[in-house]
Amino acid sequence: MLVFLIEKEFKQIIRHSFIPKLLIVFPVMVMLVFPWAATMEIKNISINITDLDHSTLSKKLVQKISASNYFRLTGLSSSHADAIEEIEFGNADILLEIKSGFEKQLIREGATNVSISSNAVNGAKGGLGAAYLSGILQEYTMEQLAILGIKPVPVIKTTESYLFNPMLNYKIFIIPAIITMLLTMLCGFLPALNIVGEKEAGTMEQINVTPVPKFSFILAKLIPYWIIGVIALSLCFALANLFYGLTPSGSISTIYIFAAIFLLVVSGLGLIISNYSSTLQQAMFVMFFFMMIMILISGLFTPVSSMPKWAQLITMINPLKYFIQVMRAVYLKGSGMGELTVQMVALIFFAVGANIWAVISYRKTTH
Amino acid sequence: MNEATIQVQKLTKRFGDFTAVNNISFEVSTGEVFGFLGANGAGKTTAIRMLCGLSKPTSGWGRVAGFDITREPEMIKKNIGYMSQKFSLYDDLKVWENIRLFAGIYGVPHHTIATKTDEMLQRLGFASEKNSLVKSLPMGWKQKLAFSVAIFHKPKIVFLDEPTGGVDPLTRRQFWELIYEAATQGITVFVTTHYMDEAEYCNRVSIMVDGRIDAIGTPKQLKQQFESESIDEVFRKLARRATRKEV
Structure with a gap:
């Protein structure tokens, strides 16, 4: 049964007037424009x-x-x-x-x-x-x-050396963050709009009156976005290499493994929101709200360690924080799986939790 | 008379203060074409949604195809087909893709789907549209297709909620031919409508007013009981009692 459902999701996505284009245009735009705009270097x-x-x-x-x-x-x-x-x-x-x-x-x-x-x-x-x-x-x-020819007052001379990013190139710091943001937006918003879209079209009721198991239905919704995410990530790797000469110092497969789990987390969150929403507008606004919080309180643009204690506590439950840590660690420091077990455990926890919630919150029978 | 495939006892659905379905009881026998009549807002759709396991009753009890509507809705769903008043096949899928999807969900054996699809489209005179996107079809065809999809997996009962809403008289006739064809295959048909002429096609009808079932029987019995010429007249006599506004 799952095969039929997945087949249907793919046909719908491929025939969609907007999603296939988005999948290419969004990463290209973001990767070419953002690294220049999102700079903290002060010039001029x-x-x-x-x-x-x-x-x-x-x-x-x-x-x-x-x-x-x-x-x-x-x-x-x-x-x-x-x-x-x-x-x-x-x-x-x-x-x-x-x-x-x-x-x-x-x-x-x-x-x-x-x-x-x-x-x-x-x-x-x-x-x-x-x-x-x-x-x-x-x-x-x-x-x-x-x-x-005047002898200057003696001063302490400092020699500075910067580890992991010797040239203090801001792009190296920001690109992993931008990739993370892109994956979050793409694989968070699309599923959020999916189920609620079916509710508006009336097809949801037709599905609810079939014996389709809740788990299969949610899984069939999840898999296409997971694949979209992997494609977008690969595209970002290619663009980062092509335009900025940036390759991860660590293993690229480490990133893929973490991304595979992270994508399940964000798509799961999208599906939960979609399940609770009754209109596209509602899903859009709620998703936007959570997106803003997740992105701002993740250490994507500002270091978590500079945040006040309460904000740091919030970052603990933000899956984005763990993935951005992985991205930076692998890209800049070349960390491997061994150093990233905390992040691995956290992301698996979020992935399992979010998707169980997504299955439970999908109701085939209303009260 | 055959054994009852739908049994309902004192079924009630309330939304806050509003009682959409008020204490209804009836039975439908296997193989019957049962007409579930009522004005707009009388509570037909709410009742049908409870029978299909889409909505939980507030109180009362019901069995459909041998399963309890409150405790075993998923078992009921395996044994029924459903067509809602709103067209709800996938617009962005082709005709054969819609059939394949729903056949797959209902567990029709994989290798038989393709041949059965062709047979069905042939029978409907619809073979040329196999590869058309559903959104490009005219309304009448969409309805016929939706019905055919609803009975593709040979359910025990098919629930049709206003299936002929908004289609022309000719298509309505053709639609009823399809309904009879399904009935001869042993599928019980539970159909709601507000076209009273269609009521004459049913084996038995019930008439809902303000969430209650005010009359039930064969069209002939009802006409005698209410001393009327047609079901339309019966309906109008009953509808005069209605206090609920149309919604």
Whole structure:
């Protein structure tokens, strides 16, 4: 009996006017656009400089800053008040004020003061901008002191080395997350709309009046989306390799094994929502609600360890968190099955739980 | 008279304060064509859904094809066919694919499905449409196809809920020919309708008013009992008592 049901699901999906296209277009779009858009690197910070010193050294500093690719010099102001106005108008993210006497002080005392003010509406941009600017100033001071032959005040030099992502390439971090998000959306929304779609079409009642076992019916709904998910994942692997030269440092089969379980979790959740909904709109909104929570509280874009304690507790019951951990561990660190047993156990638990629930919540008889 | 294949005792269904089906009792014998009449909103569909195991009764008791409607709905489903008032085959599947799907679900032996499908389509004069998508068929054909799918697995009883709603008189006639054909094969037919002329085709009819069964018997008996010329007249005499609004 299962064969007939699966055959029917596949025919319906293939004949669908939208799903086969979605299966190709969605991964391609997401993989080509998102990694560029979802970047946390701060570039092109608008800077406004108030140079009250008008000296050779202050001009050199201005040149150095505008040559940096982090900053874009958008204006020179003649007073602090003017400069503040620039921030208020949104023309500048950060202000640098070089006080008069800057050159003299630097030459005479080997140290000098400038002031930095940044617009912290976007906290990350403001904070990082100020930090970058301090770095440039530090470097500049060293250079100038060397030229002047003044021995600089001793400072601790740090050497940084970054493990697993030596170039601090943000794309390597974000692509596994984007793949996860895509699989979640594709294999969560489609099943969520499926059963409720049959309810609206009236075919659900025709099925309910047959002796079809609940388990077979749910399994037949699950399998096509599972296959769709595996295809989409393969497509993502290919695109990540082709466009970003990104291949997992670990074994690709590890990812497939975890994905196979993860896909059952999200499709199962979709089916549960579909079972409880009576209209497509309802299913859509409820699914969207859970999708938002799952994606935002998963560590996909923001580290779980920075979340408050209560949010961290919520992530414990978020299947997405475990899968994203697996994706990053395998992609970046090259972890194998041995290091990922916690995630494996969690995902199996969710897969079994969600699908038992999906079978139970499918009611052939109403009260 | 044959033994009863549908037995219903004091069956009631309430939705909140509203009593859709109020304490109905009747029997249908094997091989009968039983007409279940009533105005829109009289409770026919609710009753039929309980008999098919789609809806649990609030109280009362019923047996269909030898199984209890409350405790063994899945066993009932193995032994019946059902056609709802809303067309409910898969629009995006072809004619033969719909037949194959439902035959497969009802456990018709795999190797016989293809030949039986061809035979059936041949008999209906429908062989040329085998590969058409169901959504491209005219309404009358859809109804005939839905009926044929409902009896493809040779059920003991077939439940038809307003099967001829919205089709032309000629197709309605053809549809009733199909119903008789099924009856001669020994399938009990339980059919709801609000076309009173169709009631004359049934072996026995019941008339539902406001969730109750107010009359039951052969068309001839009912006409005598209510001193009427036709079932239509009987129905109108009964319907005058109705207090429930049409829904």
